[in-house]
Amino acid sequence: MAGVENGSDRRGRGNIRRRGGSLQVRVYSGVDPVTGKEIYLSETVPGTDKAAYRRADKVMTKLQSQVDKQRVPSTNVSFSYAIDEWLRSSDIEPTTRHAYVGYIERTIRPALGEMPVNKLSARNLETLYGELRRCRRRCDGLPYIEHKSGDEHDCKKSKCKSHECRPMAQASVRQIHAIISGVLNAAVRWEWIDSSPAKVAQRPRQPAPRPDPPSPDEAAKLVEKAFGLDEAWGTLVWLVMTTGMRRGEVCALRWSRVDLDEGVVDVRSSYTTVRGIGKEKDTKTHQIRRIALDTETVVLLREHKKRCQELFEKLEAVWDEESYVFTGARGDLTEPYPPDAVSNRYKKMATRLGIKTHLHALRHYSATELLTAGVDLRTVAGRLGHGGGGATTLRVYAAWVAASDRKAAEILGSRLPKRPPKGSVEE
Structure with missing residues (x-):
């Protein structure tokens, strides 16, 4: 023996x-x-x-x-420890890291943190995803009160409410899966585990994109209202609508990247804020793209640039082509308009008009109007900054691409020679 x-x-x-x-x-x-x-x-x-x-x-x-054969996991550290090591060693954008930490602290660590990383299974992950799709708080199904404070308090005065189960959005559950997968892939590289259970776990289905652009009538009202509030604000809304730029991209735009003679905008970066601290970073898809401007947009930008130069002179500041096109809402000429402030102002403006929409819907408006007008998919994808040669554009705007295809078919049919009626052909 x-x-x-x-x-x-x-x-x-x-x-x-x-x-x-x-x-x-x-x-x-x-x-x-x-x-x-x-x-x-x-x-x-x-x-x-x-x-x-x-x-x-x-x-x-x-x-x-x-x-x-060294196929044995070399460590039995907790999944929580693996998460910390992954966060410490991974190169993640600050805004993305901020979002990841939120998911980790609210959901992932409480659910899986104490489990040894080499004991984690696909079933553990699928169980977690199922619980989140039922209730984002992963409750046991029994009624309880959601207290506003952990200290002693009067529930009536604090307006504590009975818990109501609310499922977590499919996109959020997929994000949680992506974070867990990233941690486990790192654990494989570090030889802490043999393989990642996230690779075989059934992740939530990706929800179908549902772009909801404003109608042409609503878009006209929004632009009119924006110019009525402020010429600079109106120019910002107009530029987003006609170019489809993301809010961070339009906030990071500098005059040195706007060629008014050629009528082109050079999109190279995006502006973001995390906990009140702003910084420039690459665009979402890390692409540099040039977007052509129409004549009306060039005229509006020329007028806006002249107003900016006059404001610099009035404040006795030195004009610089590296200045932001849309400067801080508080009058700081060296800071761009904060992205969150742009979204909030737009949302309030739309609400006052009785239109249920948000700033990103202007990007959808730009895309759908171009597709409906018959502009080819690759050109639209290029203006939006979508990768994959138009695959993303096709997935998001499939309905409008189909409508454009129908329009193309009708145009082609109208150009073909008409078929003579039966019996009218000369023998």
Whole structure:
């Protein structure tokens, strides 16, 4: 028999121990590089007779082979520890990191943090996703009060309410899956686990995109109202509507990247704020693109640039072509208009007009109007900054592409020679 029934025979690399009505096979596989603790592989064999011992010998040989081939997880640290190491070592954009940390602290760490990373299974992940699709708080289904404070308080005065289950959005659950997958892929690279259970776990289906652009009539009202409030604000709304630029891209736009003679905007960066601190970064798809401007937009930008130069002169500031096209709402000429402030102002303006929309819908408006007018998919994708040669544009705006295709068919049909009616052909 390999090993002995009692005690640990590390020099023999393993042992077989009797545990009730079964045998436990243990094989020493080294020291955890993170925790410093000894690691053992173990497996239980039913029975205690001679046949059971023979089976146990085979199991020990199998486990020792796994150790020799280094297919054994090298650590049993918690998933929470793996998350921290992944966050510390990964190159993630500040805004993306901020969103990830929110998901981690609210959902992932409370659910899976204490579990050893090498014990995490696809079933654990799918169970979590199912719970989130039922209730974002992962409640047990029993009624309880959601308290506004953790301290002693008067629920009536604090307006504490009974909990109502609300499912987490499919897109959010997919984001959680992406974070977990990133951590587990790193654990594989670090040889903490053999394979990632996230690769085989069934992740939530990607929800179908539902762009909801304003109608042409609504768009006209929004632009008219924007210019009525402020010429600079009106120019910003007009530019987003005609170019389809993202809000961060229009906020990061500098005059040095606007060629009014050629009628072209050079989109190279995006502006973002995290906890009140703003910075420029690459565009969402890390692309640099040039967007052609129509004559009316060029005229509006010329007038806007003249107003900006006059404002600089009035404030005795030195004009610089590196100045932002749309400067800070508080009068700071060196800071761009904050993206959140742009969205909030637009939302309030639309609400006052009785239009249910948001700033990003202007991007949808630009895309759908171009497609409906028969502009080819690749050109529209280029203006929007979509990658994949138009695959993203097609997925998001499939309905409008179909309408454009129908229009193209009608145009082609109208250009073909008319077929003579039956019986009218001369014999």
